[in-house]
Amino acid sequence: MARIERAPPIAGTDFMVSRLAASRLALEVCPQRAAPLLALEFEGSSCAMVASVLSGTAVPSRGVWAQPYQYERLFELMSVDPLGRRARAAMIEQATLLRAHIASISGNARTLHVVDTGVFGSIGHYLALGLSDKEVRPVMLFRANYKRRAGLVLPPATGLVCDQDDYTPWKPRSVSRLYWPLIEAFFEPSLPSVRLYRRADDGEVLSDLQKPDWQASLSSDSDSIRAGAFDYLRTLNPGSEAAILERSTRAWRALRRRIVYPTSEDVLLLGVSPRSLDFGVDDLVIFGEPVSNASPLRRIAEVRDSIWPEGEIRRLFPKTAGIWLHLIEVSRTIASAYRAVR
Structure with a gap:
């Protein structure tokens, strides 16, 4: 502000x-x-x-x-x-x-x-x-x-x-x-x-x-996505306000594309580190666990249980990922249209 x-x-x-x-x-x-x-x-x-x-x-x-x-x-x-x-x-x-x-x-x-x-x-x-x-x-x-x-x-x-x-x-x-x-x-x-x-x-x-010194954790590593957002905020001035909504819409469209149709580079960029489940327990959710010798059924299970199924598809099925990602998005589009009409 x-x-x-x-x-x-x-x-x-x-x-x-x-x-x-x-x-x-x-x-x-x-x-x-x-x-x-x-x-x-x-x-x-x-x-x-x-x-x-x-x-x-x-x-x-x-x-x-x-x-x-x-x-x-x-x-x-x-x-x-x-x-x-x-x-x-x-x-x-x-x-x-x-x-x-x-x-x-x-x-x-x-x-x-x-x-x-x-x-x-x-x-x-x-x-x-x-x-x-x-x-x-x-x-x-x-x-x-x-x-x-x-x-x-x-x-x-x-x-x-x-x-x-x-x-x-x-x-x-x-x-x-x-x-x-x-x-x-x-x-x-x-x-x-x-x-x-x-x-x-x-x-x-x-x-x-x-x-002690807990506020230091609020700052971001220089190569993190959040650090890039802070860099963007530092470029704002009173004349920027009118363009914020348009810029944010473009940014969300780009993020949607990376999440729904991720490339291998997107998986490296957007794959998050282990996250806590919170509520007083120490359990973690993890993206990208090693499954190098897993059977196809095990890999499908990994996709189903993943915190980012699309990224897991790209990671575990690199040759056919494009087909599967497209079919999944078509299915979601049909379901969304049905909800909108209903």
Whole structure:
């Protein structure tokens, strides 16, 4: 905004939060309304694992705690079991610290615009449930209800760059739906997700993300895609504003082409490093795992499970990739046209 000499329409500040941290607020205030989202996050997990993540303390996975996670089962354990009561107390303490952090940055404001890269809006939903005295308005760069098949309906949110549930070939910004980890890696610096808060000696609430010199991680390596974006921003001036929309549309069309019909060079350029699944677990999603001697069926499985199937097709089937990529895009075009007509 400074480059084009425009003032932001509202006051803003850094907000140290994550899906995990925000979920604790919702679980403290109205756990039953938060339960459907948690069921998606923790499918196949044990009660011990879920309690450990929510509380930030170690709960041994033995006895009744080794049972599969169910909302009713977990909260009964956290109410009647001594270990569970300690875990619940730790979870409430973390929720209290987050509430203090929010109060310190929002003051007496009644309306909070929570800006997130997207996509689903879990953070905004949890905060809306947990902050009954505030009006929370989620603002996401890319909004998409990709979990709608699970029957979840979230409060209204704004999608600034793209507000579409599905990829539509003639709407280039919706290509973000095909390869979300690339968008996420572009906007999110190499910093851990917030898991815990603590109160500093001066009373300020700090997250475990805020390690010494953490701001240095916000800058980009000189040869990264994000560094190129920063270079572009430095070229802007007040006269650039009128052309920003046209330039961005051209850029999205070019990115769509690289994601949908990637060349070998595009795979090298856009292949992202391992990304965390977040929500208190250490699991990673990885693009481009070695499969040099894999059978065709194994390679097809790799494509199906990949975070970027088109790039995986180019990488694993270089000779026939063009044909497969074209057929896939034709299929998606037909499906998009059918949705539009319906």
